[in-house]
Amino acid sequence: GWKGHLNSKEKIYIKPVWTNNTNLSDKAVKWFKERGISQQTLIAMKIGEGAEWMPQTQEKENTIQFNYFKDGELVNIKYRTAKKDFKLFKDAELIFYNIDCVKNSDYVYIVEGEIDALSLIEIWIKNVISVPNGANKNTNNLQYIDNCIDYFENIKEVYLATDSDIAGRNLQEELAIRLGKEKCFKIDFKDCKDANEYLLKYKNSELAECLKNKISF
Numbered sequence: 001g002w003k004g005h006l007n008s009k010e011k012i013y014i015k016p017v018w019t020n021n022t023n024l025s026d027k028a029v030k031w032f033k034e035r036g037i038s039q040q041t042l043i044a045m046k047i048g049e050g051a052e053w054m055p056q057t058q059e060k061e062n063t064i065q066f067n068y069f070k071d072g073e074l075v076n077i078k079y080r081t082a083k084k085d086f087k088l089f090k091d092a093e094l095i096f097y098n099i100d101c102v103k104n105s106d107y108v109y110i111v112e113g114e115i116d117a118l119s120l121i122e123i124w125i126k127n128v129i130s131v132p133n134g135a136n137k138n139t140n141n142l143q144y145i146d147n148c149i150d151y152f153e154n155i156k157e158v159y160l161a162t163d164s165d166i167a168g169r170n171l172q173e174e175l176a177i178r179l180g181k182e183k184c185f186k187i188d189f190k191d192c193k194d195a196n197e198y199l200l201k202y203k204n205s206e207l208a209e210c211l212k213n214k215i216s217f
Contacts (some may be wrong), residue, residue, distance in 0.1 A: 009094060014091040018074045021048040021065065031082075037118045038201045045098070045118060048077075056085040068113040068132065070095050070148075078114060078132060088132060093157055094144045097130040099151055107157040109187075109211065110175060112168055116161070116195040123204045125211065128161075135162060135171035145178050152179060161187040163194045176217055185214035 022042075028049050048065035061081045076092040088094070098117055102108050109128040111117050112135055119127040128165035134145055152158075158179050162168040176184040189210065192198040199207050205216050 010165050011138065012159070013075070013093040014058075014089070015073070015075055016089045016092060017076050018047075018067075019050075019119070021050045022046050024049050024193075031064075033116075035120055035196055037065060041118055041122050045121065047118075052079045052087075054079070054081060054085050054087060056083075057081075059075065061085070066097060068095055068097055069091075069100055072100065093147055094132055094141075095147050096144050096151075099129055099148050101127050102129065102148075102151040102155065104154075106154055107159070108155055109159045109161050111195055112162045112171065113194070114175055114194075119195040119199045119207070120161075120211070123208050124135060125208070130140075131162075131171065135167040137167045137170060140174050141206075142174060142178055145175075155179075156183060157214075158184045159187055161189075161195055161211065164189050165193065168194075181217040184217055186217065187211055188213065188215060 013101050024042060024047065029042070032042055035154045046067050048067060050065060052063045052065075053059070054063070058177060063079040065082070066078040067074055068078065070093070075084045075095060077089045078097070079087050096110075097114050105127050107127060109120055109125065110129060111120065111130045114130050117128045117130040134142060160172045160175055162172045171187060187210070189195065189198050192201055195207065198210060
C-alpha cells in the first residue's frame, strides 16, 4: 500500500585538478629519508609538495601532498604540514590511499596512514592501502569502504596493520566487521606503534618477516 516516489540522487564529488607538483624540495626528500622512505618510492607514488591554505593556522603553509587515485584518476589529496596538521581536498570522494593496487589481487594490507603505506612499498610490498582519515577511539567514518567496496570482490585475505594503540585496535575491529572477519588477519608490530616505526627500528627484512606473522580474529 506504499505510495509516492524515492528521490535517490547520487552524491556529486569535487575532483582536484592534477598538477605535477612532484618535484620535491631537498628538505622534503630529507624529511622522508629520515623516516626510511627513499626518493624512488616518492617518485613512484607521485608524492607532491606545495603551498596550501590550512584551516588549523588560517594561513597558507608548505605541505606534503599525498595524491589519491582511483582507476588512474586523481579524486582526492591529503595535505600535511611540518607541524602535522592535515586536511583532505574539500568535498572530494573519500577513498583508500593507493586503492588501485588492489586490482587483480587476492590479498591486501591495510594501514592507518600514508607514511605506513610508503613503508611497506619501500620493502617491495605493493599491495597496501591506507585509510584516509586515521583512527578514533570511538566510531570511525568508514565511508571509504562503501566507495571502494567493488575493489574487494576478489580479495581472499586482508591483513590489518593498523597502529597498536587503542584507536588503531578499534579501527582494526571495525574494518574486520565490515570486510568479514573470516578473511581478515591482524598484524602485530610488537614493541612498535606502526609500520614506519618498525621500519626505522629494525631492518627492512625484519619488517617483511613481521608482516608475515598473521593473527586470526
